[in-house]
Each structure stands twice: as structure tokens, then as C-alpha cells.
Amino acid sequence: MSTSDITTKTIEGYAAQKVGALLELFQYDCPQVGPWDIEVEITHCGLCHSDLHLIQNDWGGSTYPLLPGHEIIGIVKQKGSLVQELEIGMRVGIGWQGSSCGKCEWCHQGEENLCLKQEATCVGHFGGFANKIVADSRFAFPIPEPLDSVNAAPLLCGGATVFSPLLQHNVDATMKIGVVGVGGLGHLAIQFAKALGCEVFVFSSSPEKEAEAKKFGAHHFLSSTHPNAENLVDLLLYTSSGSVDAKSYLKLLRPKGKLVIMGAPKDQQVDLEVFDLIVGRKTVCGSNIASAPVIRKMLQFAALHGIEAQTELFAMQDINLALEKLANNEIHYRAVLEN
Ligand SMILES: [Zn+2]
Ligand SMILES: [Zn+2]
Numbered sequence: 001m002s003t004s005d006i007t008t009k010t011i012e013g014y015a016a017q018k019v020g021a022l023l024e025l026f027q028y029d030c031p032q033v034g035p036w037d038i039e040v041e042i043t044h045c046g047l048c049h050s051d052l053h054l055i056q057n058d059w060g061g062s063t064y065p066l067l068p069g070h071e072i073i074g075i076v077k078q079k080g081s082l083v084q085e086l087e088i089g090m091r092v093g094i095g096w097q098g099s100s101c102g103k104c105e106w107c108h109q110g111e112e113n114l115c116l117k118q119e120a121t122c123v124g125h126f127g128g129f130a131n132k133i134v135a136d137s138r139f140a141f142p143i144p145e146p147l148d149s150v151n152a153a154p155l156l157c158g159g160a161t162v163f164s165p166l167l168q169h170n171v172d173a174t175m176k177i178g179v180v181g182v183g184g185l186g187h188l189a190i191q192f193a194k195a196l197g198c199e200v201f202v203f204s205s206s207p208e209k210e211a212e213a214k215k216f217g218a219h220h221f222l223s224s225t226h227p228n229a230e231n232l233v234d235l236l237l238y239t240s241s242g243s244v245d246a247k248s249y250l251k252l253l254r255p256k257g258k259l260v261i262m263g264a265p266k267d268q269q270v271d272l273e274v275f276d277l278i279v280g281r282k283t284v285c286g287s288n289i290a291s292a293p294v295i296r297k298m299l300q301f302a303a304l305h306g307i308e309a310q311t312e313l314f315a316m317q318d319i320n321l322a323l324e325k326l327a328n329n330e331i332h333y334r335a336v337l338e339n
Contacts, residue, residue, distance in 0.1 A: 013130025014319045015065040019057045022320050026065055028126055031134045038086055038137045039078035040094065045128035046071025046153035046309070047322050047335040049184065049241060049264075050096070054122065055323070058266060061123070069128025069337075070096045070121040071156040073149045076140075083137040091149070092140040093299070094128070095156035096120055096289045099136045110293045112139075113164075129319055131339055141295055144303035151308035154184065154334040155299065157289065158309065162189035162237060163298040164290035165260045166196060169235050173197030178233035178252055179218070181240030181263060182209040184334045187310060189237050190216040192298075195305040201233050203252065239263045246272035246284055255280040262287045309334045 015026035033039050051068035053059055072094040076086050086092060100107050100115035107115050121127050121135070143152055162185050171177065177193040178201040179186050186202070193200045194217025202218040204210075210221040222229050230251045238244060238261045249259050250272065261270065261284070272284060290298065302308065310333040314322040322335040 011126070011130050011132045013067045013069075013126060014316070015067040015126070015129075016055045017065050019062070019064070020055060023055075023129065023323070026067060028067075030132065033078050033080050033134055035080040035082040036137055037080045037134050038076050038083060038092070038140055039132060039134050040072070040074035040092060040140065041077050041132055042072055042074040042128055042130060043339055044073040044149050044153045045069040045316075045337045046156065046158070046311075047326055047331075047337065048154075048157045049326070050157070051122070052323060052326055053264070059264075063124065066122075067126040067129060068122045069130065070094070071153045071158070071336075072121070072128035072133060073143060073153045073156075074133070077132070079137065086137050086140060086142065091143045093143050093152065093156045094121060094133070094135050094140050095160055095295060097139050097292075098125055099139060102138075111291045113289045113291045129316065129337060139292060141292070141299060144299055146303045146306075147299070148308060150313055150336050150338065151311050152299075152302070153336045154188070154309035154311065155302055155307075156295070158185050158334060159188045159192075159302060159307075160290035160295045160298055161185060161262050161287070162239060163192050163301070164294050165235070165237060165262070165287040166192055167294055167297070168287065169258060169260070171196055171198060171235060175199075175235065176201065176233045176254070178203060178236040180204070180236065180238045180249065181242075182206070182213050182216075183239065183241075184309075184331070185239035185263065186237075187212075187216050187333050188307070189239055190218050191305075191307045192301070193217070195301070195307060201252075203229070203236075203249075233257060235260065237262065241265055243267055244270045246270050247276055250276040250282055250284070253280065253282050256282070258283040258285060260285055260287050309336075311336045313338055
């Protein structure tokens with residue numbers, strides 16, 4: 001194992017001690033750096049809606065103290081003996097997925113996000129709202145030089161989540177792509193679809209977002225309940241956290257179109273009728289984060305095309321202020337914490 005100039009034995013971060021609590025200063029013993037691990041000094045961490053859901057235990061299974069954060073950017077300070085690609089001093093990013101079994105068919109074919117034994121960076125582990133983290137190097141990705149750390153942090157979860165279905169569903173430049181919701185995920189989805197050369201439709205119930213949606217690359221901006229809004233897109237990315245009114249969204253699809261759900265509404269319900277699927281042979285499906293190879297491609301693609309998140313920057317110690325603004329939908333696209 002390589003030696004490091006960091007000798008501190010504790011990691012300091014911000015954790016919730018119980019469901020829904022404000023985050024408080026929290027220390028834990030720095031785990032040993034295993035053969036595949038790296039120790040990362042965190043410079044930035046994005047704030048994702050999932051962090052809020054974890055703190056509130058909206059999905060069940062949260063354990064406390066809970067130290068969230070999974071859109072991490074930092075510098076490698078130590079590395080294990082088997083780590084080859086990453087070097088000390090490199091800037092890396094770490095997203096939602098922290099590990100996988102490495103042995104199953106999904107891991108073997110580079111779809112680690114489908115591994116049944118996968119673990120998340122900040123579920124059952126302490127996450128990125130901290131000064132350091134010890135992470136599995138196989139889920140840490142070099143950040144291409146052109147990307148700014150602040151605006152790249154949200155790519156690690158938000159960006160990966162919206163880029164992955166565009167590859168899964170073989171999107172090409174002749175296709176018409178729809179995006180529901182112009183928020184943390186949606187504003188990145190618009191940029192990726194535009195850069196892939198597609199005609200981009202944005203569906204939103206907030207007319208005031210039209211100018212910004214078009215600035216991100218949307219060609220069309222419509223209300224999803226507009227009477228003429230039908231038969232428009234081949235792939236519709238649902239990025240909102242509101243209830244999924246699939247009946248209205250399936251109407252927006254062209255024949256053979258697909259509705260891909262990646263926003264997780266609190267009620268967790270999808271409302272649809274069978275004939276909305278049968279007529280036009282339509283599909284409703286989901287998508288979860290992205291595999292390691294897709295995250296690598298996404299970062300390269302973002303660097304090449306100048307795709308980055310629009311962010312509001314907070315000092316790490318102002319984490320509770322950032323969380324409150326996120327809960328009130330007051331963040332202009334994505335909050336990022338800085339150490
Ligand atoms: Zn996330
Ligand atoms: Zn596996």
C-alpha cells in the first residue's frame with residue numbers, strides 16, 4: 001500500500017442521527033484502505049433528491065447515524081496494492097453505486113448496476129458529505145480535465161441516471177426525445193439528448209421554465225396536458241418527482257415509443273390503462289443509475305460537448321441550508337457542497 005501525507009485517523013462529516021433530523025457534525029474512524037480501495041479527499045459533493053429521501057427514510061431501510069452524499073469529486077490520497085488505473089493525486093468522481101459482487105452475470109457483462117448484491121455509497125456506509133471517503137476504486141472514475149469540479153459533481157448520479165437510458169434504448173440522431181421535468185435531472189437530460197443530435201421536446205407544467213429549457217437545448221416546450229400534445233416522441237424520460245400520470249405521458253409517445261421512469265415520486269405509483277400500452281405497442285420501463293462503463297462514457301461525452309450541471313454552491317458546513325432549499329424546490333437545478 002502506498003503511503004500518504006494524510007495521517008488523520010478519523011473522517012469528519014455531517015450525519016442525521018435520526019429520521020428527518022438536521023445533519024450534525026459527525027466523526028468516524030477512517031476504514032482501512034483494502035487492496036482495491038482508494039482514500040479520497042473530498043473537494044465537492046452534489047446534493048441529490050435521494051439524499052433527502054434517505055434522511056427522511058422515505059424508502060424504508062435507512063440506518064442512523066446516516067451520512068449521505070453520493071455525487072463526490074475528490075483527490076486520490078492513498079491507494080491499495082491492486083489499484084492500477086488510479087494514481088495518487090488524480091481527480092476522481094464517485095456516484096451512487098459503491099460496490100458490486102464482481103462475480104454474477106451482470107457484473108461480468110459490465111452492467112454492475114443490475115447486480116443483486118450491489119451496495120450504495122451512502123446506504124450502510126458513510127457517504128460524501130465529509131472531508132474524506134474510502135471507496136472501492138472500481139466505482140471511482142477519473143474526471144476529464146475540461147470538466148469543472150463543481151459542475152461535474154452532479155454528473156456522477158444525476159448525469160449518469162439520465163444518460164444511461166439514451167444508450168440502453170439505442171437513441172440516434174433521427175429520434176425525437178421527450179423530457180418530463182426541468183430540474184436537477186431534466187436539465188442534464190435535455191443537454192445530453194441535444195448533443196446526441198435528437199429533436200428534443202420538454203414537457204413541463206411551469207411555463208416560466210421555457211426560456212431556460214430552450215437554453216439547455218430544447219427545440220420545443222409544451223404542457224403535457226396540452227390537447228394537441230400527442231404522438232410526438234420516441235423516448236420519454238420521466239425525471240420529475242411528481243406522481244406519474246402515465247396515461248397522459250403515453251399519449252405523447254409515437255407508436256413503439258417508450259416511457260422511461262427514473263424520478264421516484266413519493267407515492268411510488270404509476271397510473272395507466274392496458275389499451276394505452278396495446279395501441280401503438282408502447283412500453284413503460286424504469287432505469288436505475290448507470291453501469292461503470294456507461295459512467296465513463298458519460299463523463300467523456302460531457303467533457304467533449306461541454307455538458308455540465310447548473311449549480312448553486314454551498315460550503316459543506318451549510319449542508320442544512322442546502323437541504324432545506326432542496327426540500328422546498330428552491331435549488332436552481334443542483335446544489336453542490338464544497339469543502
Ligand atoms: Zn442520486
Ligand atoms: Zn454482481
